[in-house]
Amino acid sequence: MKNYISIVLLMIFLVGCKEKNAASAEARETAVSGTATILVDETIFPVIEDVAILFENQYTRTKINLVSKSETEILNMIQKDKGQIAIMAKTLDSTEISYYNKVQKVYPRITEFGSDAVAFIANTNRVDSTLVLNDVLHLLKGGSSAKIKSLVFDNPNSSTVSTLKTMAGIKDLPKQNVFAMNSSKEVVKYVTENEGAIGILGINWLLQPTTDLASYASKIKVLAVENVKINANNTFIKPNQTNIADGSYPVTRKLYLLNFQGTSGLGMGFASYLAGHQGQRIILKSGLIPKRFPTRQIAVRNKVE
Incomplete structure (x- = not known):
């Protein structure tokens, strides 16, 4: 009887561990999965909202929460470690980068993606x-x-x-x-x-x-x-x-994504999407200026059908 109880308890323990590990894996953030909050300069919020919607449609395991803030509010939140990803109409100078590197022990990744x-x-x-x-x-x-x-x-x-x-x-x-x-x-x-x-x-x-x-x-x-x-x-x-x-x-002004995560999370994935072919097309279509103008492939046909 004692052996039977021990076996049942062991099975319950193993099932619980399996479920816990599965939940942990599901919640783990990667470049194309998980949930992230991005602080966005209010002056460029509409175009970033467009990019976020299409990013979520392509990578269905992601959820991007955009928070519209002023430039000063974003900088204050980052300094207080209340935000790790920001999109702004400015970059950081050498003094600011040094501060985050020494105080917060993270070297911000800065991605230029356009101009407005x-x-x-x-x-x-x-x-x-x-x-x-x-x-x-x-x-x-x-x-x-x-x-x-x-x-x-x-x-x-x-x-x-x-x-x-x-x-x-x-x-x-x-x-x-x-x-x-x-x-x-x-x-x-x-x-x-x-x-x-x-x-x-x-x-x-x-x-x-x-x-x-x-x-x-x-x-x-x-x-x-x-x-x-x-x-x-x-x-x-x-x-x-x-x-x-x-x-x-x-x-x-030039537009930047500033990533303070320090890991290969959604900040990196969203930055790559924003600066990549699809993101740059969205920037161009919005009326702003992409960092890199998307190229168009022209197919030349030998005959007219």
């Missing part, structure tokens, strides 16, 4: 469809402009703010004539209701507007920005795909 632009929008009632960038920078330095009543950013901690602050050479935004909303959607809405305002946001939100944002499209216009470095008759450049690609539009 900071767009300036105005109410359709604005007569002028152009914008002098120096007027914007002058306003950011605390000056005034007869052509610009106010500047409106998508978020006080946004990457658009850091981009323009760097261009203006300032550390803080002035307290007059410069405002910040809570999202790109709020910027668009504000501009439709305030004729003298110039809205500043990532171009991705205009190229891929959500349903509620699309209803405001007829009430705004994207401004052509002066590029004084171009030797041409018309130096006012629109932020379209061609002008972003050749650098003639003066306010462009």
